[in-house]
Amino acid sequence: MPPNSTDESNGNLKVTQTTEYSREYSKQDAEPVNYTKKWNEFKYFISQLKWFNIILLTTLHLAFVWAVIAFPWLQRGRLILWHAFFFHLTAFGVGAGAHRLWCHRTYKAKFPLRVLLMLCYTTAGHNPLFYWVRDHRVHHKFTDTDADPHNSTRGFFFSHIGWLFMKKHPDVLRKGKEIDMSDLWEDPVIRFHQKYFIPLTLTLGFIIPAIVPPLVWGQDWFWSIISSAVGRYVFVLNFTWMVNSAAHMWGTKPFDNSISPTENRLVSMFCFGEGWHNYHHTFPWDYKAAELKYAGYNGSSFFIELFGKLGWAYDLKSASPELVKKVVLKAGDGSHLVWGKEVPESEEDKIPKATKQ
C-alpha cells in the first residue's frame, strides 16, 4: 500500500502513523542547506560568463524579432531574393568549405576553389576558420563530454547558444591543444583569412550585402542594412547552431543508435545538407555528409560534384552502400528506410525470449 493511503479497517490510524514517520525521517536525514557553498557556486558561475557575447547576441536576437515583425515582406521581394542568393553562398562556404573540406578533409580542392570557399565562408560572419575547424574537430573527437565545446548533454540552450555565453570548460581547452591543426597552417588560404579576418568579415559579411541593393536597384538603405546586419546574420547563426543542438536531440538514428547525433530533415533543408548528423558522425569522412547525395536540399554535395567536373575538387571520399548496410544492421535504431526493418543482431539479443516466435 502506498504511503498515506487508507483501508477500511484502520485507515485513519495508518495515515497518522505514516505521516509521523515521514516527518521524523525527513528531520533526521535532510542535510542543512549550505548557503556558503551555494554562494560560491553562484560566484563561480557569474565569473564564467562572457558578458560581451551575452549583451551582443541578446540585443541582436531582440532586434531580429522586431525586424521580422516590422519588415515589409510584400514590398521587398528583390531584397529577399538577394539575401536568399547570399545565404546560398554562405551555406556553401560553411558546409562545403569549413566543414567538409578543412575540418574533415572529405575531398581535396585546388587553389581557386579554396579561395572561393574561404570568401563564401567569410560572408557568414563566423569566427576565423582556424578556430571554427578546431572547435569542430574537438566536437567530433569528444562528442557529448565536457571536452565538447557545445556538449548537448547540458541541454538545448547550452548546445545552441549558451556555450558562447560562457568561458570554455577546462577540458575543452586541454583537449583542444591535443588536436592536430598543422594541416590548416600549411594552407596559404587559411593564413590569409586569419591575417585579414576583420576587414574581410566586415566587407563580405556586412558591407557588401547591405550596400549592393541600394546601389544596384535603389533599395532603401534602412531595410537593406537591417536585413543584412540583423536579419540574415541572425538567421545564419541560428541554423548553424541548430546542427549542434536540434540535430543532437531530435530525429532518428539509423546508422548508430549509441550516439546522440540524429537525422534531422528540417535542419538539413536550411543548412545545405548538414542535418543528416547521425550519418555524418558515423562517416565523418564522407563528402556528402549524408547517405543520399541530394536529400534534404544537400546543396554542398551538388556544388562539390559540380566543381569535381571542372577538376577543381577531386579525391571525393564516400562510404560504399555495402559498408553503410553493414553499419546500419549492426548499430542502427531500425529506422533506416531500406534496411531498418531487419533486426540487428545486437538488438535481437535484447528481445525477451518469450516474445520470440
Ligand SMILES: [Zn+2]
Ligand atoms: Zn555534431
Ligand SMILES: [Zn+2]
Ligand atoms: Zn563534422
